[in-house]
Amino acid sequence: MSLCDVIIASLPYVETQEPMMAPGLLKGVVHKANLSCRALDLNIEILHKINQYPGDSQTKVRRWFMYEENQSCPDTTAIITTLVEYAGIRIKEHAASWICLSLFCNTAKKFNILLCKWLRKNAPSSKIIIGGNAVFSNEQSQRPYARMLQRARLIDYFVVGDGEEPLYNILTGSVSGANIEDFQILNDLSIQPFGDYDDYNWQLYDRPRIPMYASRGCVRQCTFCDVHKLWKKFKLRNSDQVFEEMLYQINRTGITEFFFRDSLINGSISEFKKLMGLIADYNKSAKTPIKWSSFFIFRPQKQMPEQDWELAAQGGAGNLIIGVESLVDNIRYHMKKKFTNKDIDFGIEMAHKYNVNLVLLLIVGYVNETEADFQASLDWLEEHKQFAGKPIINISVGGTLTVTDLTDLYQNAQDFDIVLGDKIHLWENKKINLDYETRERRKEQFISRAIELGYPIVYDEKPVS
Ligand code: B12
């Protein structure tokens, strides 16, 4: 074990078999600051630790992270204490001057507080920086999380939003972009260093895939989403540079599969086609062709005709994860998704023909979903059952719609005929009798019908808090 200047670690809990991107990506930034660094994906390490406990304990621990449950259950508390200690020791053993903790989403917040307390006691001379999406404090969380930790002297710095520039600034002596609540945005994606995932233990993942990105932000402005409120502009990386980084990562790791973390890999059709052309050329003669997966959006046939699908397949398109969100045109239109059922049909036909897998993300019980609309969704499942398994390898319904505070739905609730509740999932549309119970009932019904028809499906039992 070697010592280093900076350690960056992802914290649990993210239910994923994929590596967390931030530690490896930010390691490149630390190197740019001429400091040595280790990047640990503690999320996957701790997921494996949790899996070693008996089933009942695992469930309790999972619920401790995801929901406000089992907070004072002695067994769960004992396991969490062991996990905090494990994380603390993994970090402390590198004796770094700087400890960077990455909190991917809100489900890392409680664990982070316990870990910071441990680190303050056991590694008192290290400076602690936190970053990641959970650090962005919103109106609903009511407490400025990072500020609170800073006041309690549990952390030294926090970064909200894109971390590359603020982290570099902190490490090189200025604090520009740190310790402020405003969401930081990277101005120029093309001058950022490549990620460095050398410290990741690839054996811990079911299927090793290198994290990659080609853009930040999104080209859509869906009513229920806040991505466009945070990244006010859609920003692209040059395709040549993305491809160059892919080759660089292949050379370093020998892994030829990638998972893009973009909101949409085909946000810009022209850059997407350029990237696919580069990979397709490479794949023609490669011993192991490149494959990639990503979030993706269906587009009308005239925007993305058959030859583009063929090129995407040659360019290594593996799993496309698509926020279809509703199977009914007028609901999807209301969400501002900007594609129709006809476009979905075309996309499915193309994916089927060119052997590309589709994962469809769906929201059951959107704000204007009537009982008739819900029935139409069930009909859609029936009418498309021949695609269950191929190309639709999964349908994901999450845990019914939550309304969070940066979204249009929240900010203009009245215009959308909804009344907000005291929890993100407890909103109601009284005009069409759409309350939480109705949505949950529809979700259950939808899941059962999908299973009956042979669709592989994943869902959360309730919305993640
Ligand atoms: C890919 C993705 C997933 C994947 C993650 C796979 C994986 N292994 O990484 C999956 C599908 C598993 C997932 C799940 C969920 N996700 Co998600 N996901 C994303 C997405 C699209 C990209 C995330 C990403 O990897 N970005 C690239 C990396 C590099 O970014 P990053 O980790 O944020 O790091 C950057 C900064 O945050 C910062 N940073 C990070 N760490 C640190 C540390 C320090 C010290 C510093 C200085 C900076 C810093 O610098 C980095 C580089 O700029 C984002 C939306 C988006 N477009 O960003 C949502 C997003 C992160 N997800 C979100 C949510 C809510 C979820 C779920 C809770 C959804 C749900 N209801 O179930 C679940 C998690 C449930 C759980 N706990 O298991 C929210 C988080 C909001 C919040 N404040 O919590 C986001 C922002 C989407 C949104 N707006 O709603 N997600």
Ligand code: SF4
């Ligand atoms: S839901 Fe997806 S497509 Fe819509 S704005 Fe958010 S990231 Fe973009």
